[in-house]
Amino acid sequence: MKCPLCSASSGQQVRDEISTSALSARYKAKYQTDIRHLIQTPTVQLIHCAACDLLYYQPLASGDEGFYNSLQVQPWYYVDEKPEFHRAASLIPEGAKVLETGSGKGNFARFLKKVDYTGLDFSTKAKELAAKNGVSIVNESVQTHSDKMPETYDVACSFQVLEHVEDIRGFLEAQVKCLKPGGILIIGVPSEDSYVARSFDLILNMPPHHLSRWTDTCLMNCGSLLNLKPIGLWHDTLQPHHYFDYCYSLSIHALKKWLGIPYKSLDTGILHTLLKAPAYVLGKILAKGLMPGNLPYGHTVVAAFQKPMA
Ligand SMILES: [Zn+2]
Secondary structure (H helix, E strand, O other): OOOOOOOOOOOEEEEEEEEHHHHHHHHHHHHOOOOOOOOOOOEEEEEEEOOOOOEEEEOOOOOOHHHHHHHHOOOOOOOOOOHHHHHHHHOOOOOOEEEEEOOOOOHHHHHOOOOEEEEEOOOHHHHHHHHHOOOEEEOOOHHHHHHHOOOOEEEEEEEOOHHHOOOHHHHHHHHHHHEEEEEEEEEEEEEOOOHHHHOOOOHHHOOOOOOEEEOHHHHHHHHHHOOOEEEEEEEEEOOHHHHHHHHHHHHHHHHHHHHOOOOOOOOOOHHHHHHHHHHHHHHHHHHOOOOOOOOOEEEEEEEEEEOOOO
């Protein structure tokens, strides 16, 4: 086994193992989508790389168009505004030439003033919608784009995209290739240093949706692996619409620890099922106690790096 970020072959340790049939049943029940043709192995493993701290799934099996179409019908799937947009926008100077990979219909462009924006997305529908708002989207991969447009952009960014990608190293290197010397790379991902890491039954953080998980340490290691200078790392705080999720998950953890039941990211056991009702009540109560001043890290972390001048 070889790490898809740093290529280390030693220090690849299995952290969790999920039954593909249990995962498939959960996707079917929750999102009415069939994933069995996407994952051929009986289990998916979550692997930790001791060299770079990346957590990645084995097999790295991503969703196809049908899979994403079935998620897109969820009203929350494509939000117009993500908390990290504000942070990222503050790093982008006026007049910059900006490339966003996995742009959707280019919502991030609306947060930027007087920039020359290009979005990359595979969706032809996203391209049509963006064109109506005067936003330019190209339907190609960043790897293809980087061959045509090397050293072209002042900023390359992606938000909630890297964790979906099979070719992790290639995806990052292509964005760096698109940058001019001195250009800025901005990455927004779900934080593995937040409550997301220890959620229960959060199948969207598993294949074929998410294929990797990112700690602060791993993000900072990207800097040295890609020969970039770190600029900063920013966490959002827990957003109000996640208060209950956080407290519910905390309650299940507390009850399981109290009963001596080990953590499993996808637990189909009877005891886990029985604990959901008391955890729901506890979660509802605890969520009332969250307020600015005692909020933990939120869902997302943003990391920024600079490409060397020469
Ligand atoms: Zn690694």
